[in-house]
Amino acid sequence: MKTEKTINANSGYTMLIILALLLIGLVFGFISGIIFAWVLILPIVLILPGFFIVNPNGSKVLVLFGAYKGTVKDNGFFWANPFLSKQRISLRARNFDSERVKVNDKIGNPILINVILVWRVRDTYKAAFEVDQYEEFVRVQTDAAVRKLAGSYPYDNFDDEQADITLRSGMDEVNEALENEITERLAIAGIEVMEARIGYLAYAPEIASSMLKRQQAVAIVAARKKIVEGAVGMVEDALSQLTEDNIVDFDEDKKASMVSNLMVVLCGDKEATPVINTGTLHS
Structure with a gap:
C-alpha cells in the first residue's frame, strides 16, 4: 500500500x-x-x-x-x-456532529444517541485514493461505530446490575472505546481522530416515560430504606435510654406499642397528629 x-x-x-x-x-x-x-x-x-x-x-x-x-x-x-x-x-481540524440515531443498547432498550467527532486528514494519499469521498466515509463509519458501541453497553444498570460500565455512568470508558473504534475504522482513509465523545444520550420517546417512572421508583425506594434505617436506630436508642435511666418500665406490649407509634411518626409522609390521652396510661 x-x-x-x-x-x-x-x-x-x-x-x-x-x-x-x-x-x-x-x-x-x-x-x-x-x-x-x-x-x-x-x-x-x-x-x-x-x-x-x-x-x-x-x-x-x-x-x-x-x-x-x-x-x-x-x-x-x-x-x-x-x-x-x-x-x-x-489539513485543518474539523467538527462532525452526527445525527441522533435510534439504536438498541446491550439489553435491547431503544435509545437515542449521537457523537461529536473532531478529525483531520493525516495521510493525503489514503484520503484521496484509498476511499471514495473521504468526508462521506467519515460520516458513514462514525455512524456505524456509534451503533456498534451502543449495542456493547447497557444504558444503565437497572436491568443489568452486573454491568460495571454503562453508557450513562461510564462516560470516560465509553468515550475511549468509541474513539478507538472510530480510529480503527478511519485508518484506511488516512484520517486522524483527535477526539470522539457522546454528545447526546437518552431513552427513545416510546419508553422514556416508563423509564423515568422506574428511576423515580428506585429513588423513592432508596430514600425510604434510608428513612427506615434511621428510624430503627432512633427507636432503639430511645428504648435503650428510657430503660437505662429507669424512666419507664416497659413490658412487651408497651414496648411494641411505643415502637409502632415512633415508626409511624418517623416514617410517615405527613406530620403526625398527636392524640392526648386524658385517662390513665392503661386506659
Whole structure:
C-alpha cells in the first residue's frame, strides 16, 4: 500500500515573471508586425494551468496521467507541470456532529444517541485514493461505530446490575472505546481522530416515560430504606435510654406499642397528629 509523499513545488513567482515576458513579447510582436509572434501563444497557454496556491493547513495532491507524484503541503504560490491534476485536501481540524440515531443498547432498550467527532486528514494519499469521498466515509463509519458501541453497553444498570460500565455512568470508558473504534475504522482513509465523545444520550420517546417512572421508583425506594434505617436506630436508642435511666418500665406490649407509634411518626409522609390521652396510661 502506498503512503503520502511530500514534495516541494517550484516557486510560482519565477514562472509569473517568465509569463509576463512572454506576454510582452507577444504584444510587441503583433504591434511590430512580426509574423512568427503567434508561436509565443503556445508556451503562454501551457504555463497558465501550472499555477496553484496552497493555503495554510492545506495541501495539493499532484497526479500525472493517473500516477501519484506527491503532495505539496508548504503554503504559498507555486507552479508545477501543467499536465498535473491538482486535488485540494484540507489539513485543518474539523467538527462532525452526527445525527441522533435510534439504536438498541446491550439489553435491547431503544435509545437515542449521537457523537461529536473532531478529525483531520493525516495521510493525503489514503484520503484521496484509498476511499471514495473521504468526508462521506467519515460520516458513514462514525455512524456505524456509534451503533456498534451502543449495542456493547447497557444504558444503565437497572436491568443489568452486573454491568460495571454503562453508557450513562461510564462516560470516560465509553468515550475511549468509541474513539478507538472510530480510529480503527478511519485508518484506511488516512484520517486522524483527535477526539470522539457522546454528545447526546437518552431513552427513545416510546419508553422514556416508563423509564423515568422506574428511576423515580428506585429513588423513592432508596430514600425510604434510608428513612427506615434511621428510624430503627432512633427507636432503639430511645428504648435503650428510657430503660437505662429507669424512666419507664416497659413490658412487651408497651414496648411494641411505643415502637409502632415512633415508626409511624418517623416514617410517615405527613406530620403526625398527636392524640392526648386524658385517662390513665392503661386506659
